[in-house]
Amino acid sequence: xxxxxxxxxxxxxxxxxxxxxxxxxxxxxxxxxxxxxxxxxxxxxxxxxxxxxxxxxxxxxxxxxxxxxxxxxxxxxxxxxxxxxxxxxxxxxxxxxxxxxxxxxxxxxxxxxxxxxxxxxxxxxxxxxxxxxxxxxxxxxxxxxxxxxxxxxxxxxxxxxxxxxxxxxxxxxxxxxxxxxxxxxxxxxxxxxxxxxxxxxxxxxxxxxxxxxxxxxxxxxxxxxxxxxxxxxxxxxxxxxxxxxxxxxxxxxxxxxxxxxxxxxxxxxxxxxxxxxxxxxxxxxxxxxxxxxxxxxxxxxxxxxxxxxxxxxxxxxxxxxxxxxxxxxxxxxxxxxxxxxxxxxxxxxxxxxxxxxxxxxxxxxxxxxxxxxxxxxxxxxxxxxxxxxxxxxxxxxxxxxxxxxxxxxxxxxxxxxxxxxxxxxxx
Amino acid sequence: xxxxxxxxxxxxxxxxxxxxxxxxxxxxxxxxxxxxxxxxxxxxxxxxxxxxxxxxxxxxxxxxxxxxxxxxxxxxxxxxxxxxxxxxxxxxxxxxxxxxxxxxxxxxxxxxxxxxxxxxxxxxxxxxxxxxxxxxxxxxxxxxxxxxxxxxxxxxxxxxxxxxxxxx
Numbered sequence: 038x039x040x041x042x043x044x045x046x047x048x049x050x051x052x053x054x055x056x057x058x059x060x061x062x063x064x065x066x067x068x069x070x071x072x073x074x075x076x077x078x079x080x081x082x083x084x085x086x087x088x089x090x091x092x093x094x095x096x097x098x099x100x101x102x103x104x105x106x107x108x109x110x111x112x113x114x115x116x117x118x119x120x121x122x123x124x125x126x127x128x129x130x131x132x133x134x135x136x137x138x139x140x141x142x143x144x145x146x147x148x149x150x151x152x153x154x155x156x157x158x159x160x161x162x163x164x165x166x167x168x169x170x171x172x173x174x175x176x177x178x179x180x181x182x183x184x185x186x187x188x189x190x191x192x193x194x195x196x197x198x199x200x201x202x203x204x205x206x207x208x209x210x211x212x213x214x215x216x217x218x219x220x221x222x223x224x225x226x227x228x229x230x231x232x233x234x235x236x237x238x239x240x241x242x243x244x245x246x247x248x249x250x251x252x253x254x255x256x257x258x259x260x261x262x263x264x265x266x267x268x269x270x271x272x273x274x275x276x277x278x279x280x281x282x283x284x285x286x287x288x289x290x291x292x293x294x295x296x297x298x299x300x301x302x303x304x305x306x307x308x309x310x311x312x313x314x315x316x317x318x319x320x321x322x323x324x325x326x327x328x329x330x331x332x333x334x335x336x337x338x339x340x341x342x343x344x345x346x347x348x349x350x351x352x353x354x355x356x357x358x359x360x361x362x363x364x365x366x367x368x369x370x371x372x373x374x375x376x377x378x379x380x381x382x383x384x385x386x387x388x389x390x391x392x393x394x395x396x397x398x399x400x401x402x403x404x405x406x407x408x409x410x411x412x413x414x415x416x417x418x419x420x421x422x423x424x425x426x427x428x429x430x431x432x433x434x435x436x437x438x439x440x441x442x443x444x445x446x447x448x449x450x451x452x453x454x455x456x457x458x459x460x461x462x463x464x
Numbered sequence: 465x466x467x468x469x470x471x472x473x474x475x476x477x478x479x480x481x482x483x484x485x486x487x488x489x490x491x492x493x494x495x496x497x498x499x500x501x502x503x504x505x506x507x508x509x510x511x512x513x514x515x516x517x518x519x520x521x522x523x524x525x526x527x528x529x530x531x532x533x534x535x536x537x538x539x540x541x542x543x544x545x546x547x548x549x550x551x552x553x554x555x556x557x558x559x560x561x562x563x564x565x566x567x568x569x570x571x572x573x574x575x576x577x578x579x580x581x582x583x584x585x586x587x588x589x590x591x592x593x594x595x596x597x598x599x600x601x602x603x604x605x606x607x608x609x610x611x612x613x614x615x616x617x618x619x620x621x622x623x624x625x626x627x628x629x630x631x632x
Contacts, residue, residue: 131511131620225509225521228621251544254537261533370623375521387518391525399622400507400524402537405545405629416587 040459044451045426051433053448057421060234065458066366072457073346074099078178078187078200080348080360081105081115085184085221085379091134091149095126097362097370098188104128104138104173105186108150113181115188116151116173127173138173147173183212184220185358203284207342211352213335214301215378216322222358223390227373229399233411234418235347235363238371239450241407242349242359243281243291243341245441246431249274251410255396255403259297263306266296279339279441281432287345287453289446295339297396300355300389301378302336307395308388315384343446345453355393367415373398472573472603477559479601479608480577484554487631492535495631500602500609503528507615507632510622523628524615538630545629551584552630556597571603572611581632591625593632594618 043065045054059065079098082105086094093106095118102118104127118126120140127138127147137154139146146155151173159166176188180197182205187197198205212218231238241247249256256276260266267276279293298305302320304313323332339353349359356376361369377389396403429451432443439445486495506517507524517525526534541547558578565572581593598614615632619625 223521224515224519225512226621227509227521227523228511228623229626230622230624231626250542253542254540257540258533258537261536383518390517390519390521393521394523394525398521398523399626400522400628402534405627406543408627409545409629 038459040455044455046452048433051430053430053433054426054428055451056425057418057427058425060236061366061418061421063366066363068458069363070100073454075190076457077346078189078194078197080344081186081188083184083222083358084113084181084186087113089134091136093128093135094132095128095130099190099362102126106149113179113186114151115176115179117175120145121153121171121173151175183208200286201344202286202288204288204342204344207290207340208350210335210340211350211356213327213331216326216380219379220376221379223375223377225375227398229371231369231371231408231411232367233369233415234366235361235369237411237414238361238369239343239346240447241411242351243289243343243446245275245279245291245293247410251406252403258395258402264297273440274442281439281441281443281446283445283449287450288343289449290340290342291441291446293339293441295337297339297354298392299336299339300385300392308392312384312388315382316388319385343450345450351397354396355389357393357397472561476561476573476575480556480559484556488552488554490549492538496532496535498610499528499531500611501528503531503610504612505531507617507628510617510619513616534631545627550630553582555580573601573603575599575601583630593625
């Protein structure tokens with residue numbers, strides 16, 4: 038396959054186009070599974086989800102069932118959730134605390150360190166049968182950055198921090214919201230499907246060009262609740278200033294001046310008068326701890342971060358961790374969680390969760406319209422033979438700053454996608 | 465089990481059927497008339513049905529004002545997920561009165577009812593929502609007001625249902 042057949046990137050002539058075949062073709066998805074999902078660092082979960090020894094969560098990551106587990110040394114482990122005997126999954130619950138993983142099919146069992154420690158009728162196996170080589174298998178690499186756990190099935194993967202590149206700055210801005218530097222995933226998981234190609238959700242997650250038209254009902258809701266929505270400056274589309282930035286390795290971010298309120302720490306009327314003092318207290322703690330400039334950075338800007346290929350950290354009306362895996366070219370499974378500081382008071386936590394639901398999730402005031410947009414795009418994609426190209430050149434001819442409504446950050450994703458799909462970079 | 469509550473059964477059933485009918489017909493303003501001023505409407509995340517929205521991420525946790533705003537949004541054709549409106553059909557069954565509380569002339573009825581909701585969008589897209597409603601109703605001499613409506617979905621994840629873009 039010729040890379041130019043899928044992404045045209047011509048900075049001299051300010052031309053950037055993506056071929057729609059990349060969003061509908063099952064052969065492309067096959068290559069993506071190998072060249073992208075089996076190559077990159079992929080998000081698994083958060084350290085706070087497995088606090089105690091023996092805690093585990095089961096997930097699907099890159100098409101594999103995995104177990105995220107805290108072992109007897111309190112280390113974080115990820116096991117492939119498949120018995121070494123006949124491959125039946127050994128943990129069938131969503132979560133729990135256990136001393137072992139037991140395969141009910143023939144009774145093999147594994148301890149929380151993944152070691153095979155029970156084989157019924159072991160004497161019938163030949164002498165070469167070696168239990169020490171039959172522990173639960175693990176991905177090539179598992180590592181975490183400030184609580185966020187990733188795996189890689191690529192034995193030659195670069196270290197996680199190197200992979201994350203400039204994205205670490207934006208993860209740090211999230212973690213800085215906790216006085217102790219510890220964030221936690223809040224109970225309650227939103228798991229839902231979208232009938233759209235997974236890359237459309239990448240684009241959508243940090244595309245502010247769509248906000249005004251796709252989310253006008255949300256903007257109305259904000260206005261009606263007392264939030265000030267300013268008229269955009271001349272030549273702009275958004276009520277506040279925001280930029281798009283490229284962070285390396287396909288990661289990118291939009292970084293916007295906040296107008297919509299933040300649980301840490303910018304009060305809006307929607308939060309209720311009774312919470313005003315508490316949000317102010319959180320702000321003061323930020324200023325004491327981080328200094329006025331950094332506190333301002335944390336509390337007065339929203340950031341939608343895409344970590345290539347399939348992790349989105351939206352730090353807006355609340356913080357959402359959102360990850361998604363393709364099932365078919367036109368279907369993905371999405372999982373989303375809310376993240377908050379561990380020491381958050383009951384009031385502040387309630388504000389955060391309430392604020393989350395004003396925008397995000399399958400029942401929110403905005404996400405449903407995103408889903409409708411992406412599913413609508415996917416339907417239109419059936420015309421890809423007649424109309425093969427989507428133009429993605431907003432901002433390309435501008436010198437200097439790129440706006441959140443430009444497409445520099447979307448292009449960064451697609452440039453990395455093209456590199457990985459058609460060459461050996463990063464492998 | 466005893467028979468003492470049965471006199472209410474047909475009234476309650478009629479009330480729930482009436483509510484379902486209004487929602488199926490997208491008569492949302494009339495639906496709002498059924499709600500108590502302290503109404504809450506909640507849908508917990510599929511993996512955490514037994515929790516409070518103050519500590520757990522829900523799918524929906526509306527107070528009365530939020531639910532009015534939700535209706536306001538759904539009447540706007542820019543609520544794209546529901547424009548054109550999906551067609552819905554609610555089947556309500558297995559109504560069980562769980563508790564009747566009488567206090568200072570105020571009668572509050574707690575009940576559960578099973579539901580199946582079929583949601584149709586164009587192009588053969590049919591999504592099925594199955595679960596149990598938990599209602600608290602304020603009983604007055606003419607009718608009922610809905611004090612709270614908590615919707616528990618049976619599915620382990622929202623999955624192919626995709627969205628809760630309409631009122632369940």
